[in-house]
Amino acid sequence: xxxxxTNRIIPVISDRNSTTRTERLAATGMDGAGLTxxxxxxxxxxxxxxxxxxxFHHWLRMRSTCPVCHFRFARSExxxxxxxGVNSVMSGFICLLAAVGLLLLSLPDPTWxxxxxxSAALALVAPIxxxxxxxxxxxxxxxxxxxxxxxxxxDDRTSTSVVSPKC
Numbered sequence: 445x446x447x448x449x450t451n452r453i454i455p456v457i458s459d460r461n462s463t464t465r466t467e468r469l470a471a472t473g474m475d476g477a478g479l480t481x482x483x484x485x486x487x488x489x490x491x492x493x494x495x496x497x498x499x500f501h502h503w504l505r506m507r508s509t510c511p512v513c514h515f516r517f518a519r520s521e522x523x524x525x526x527x528x529g530v531n532s533v534m535s536g537f538i539c540l541l542a543a544v545g546l547l548l549l550s551l552p553d554p555t556w557x558x559x560x561x562x563s564a565a566l567a568l569v570a571p572i573x574x575x576x577x578x579x580x581x582x583x584x585x586x587x588x589x590x591x592x593x594x595x596x597x598x599d600d601r602t603s604t605s606v607v608s609p610k611c
């Protein structure tokens with residue numbers, strides 16, 4: 445017997461209950477886009493909530509909120525540790541593919557310098573190049589797995605206005 449939605453340890457990412465999911469995303473300031481759209485936005489440096497661009501001051505400095513919908517990116521202290529993990533995995537995978545590709549290209553007589561030097565250079569540059577992509581991708585993953593809380597005064601279950609004592 446599955447646990448009730450509020451007691452699950454791992455958030456549900458599938459779109460099985462799409463009407464409730466769409467209502468919740470709309471109530472939280474997200475535009476109700478599906479899983480693949482939100483993740484695509486993350487890969488293309490767009491806001492996970494509204495799809496707008498301009499999230500970066502420059503390559504390595506991200507704004508704290510979306511300039512269009514004001515979606516806050518860093519939700520808590522240490523939020524970007526996940527983005528660093530995603531960056532490490534993506535960079536490592538790209539470096540592995542490059543090293544294997546260079547090794548295969550240098551056959552039948554491979555030498556270490558032809559494989560090692562370009563792979564090492566890529567290992568130094570790839571994390572810097574992938575930093576903005578992994579930040580927006582991580583924000584999108586978190587937005588899908590744990591949508592932000594609804595604005596003050598909106599009931600999450602029904603998307604209707606309520607008076608909350610917390611407001």
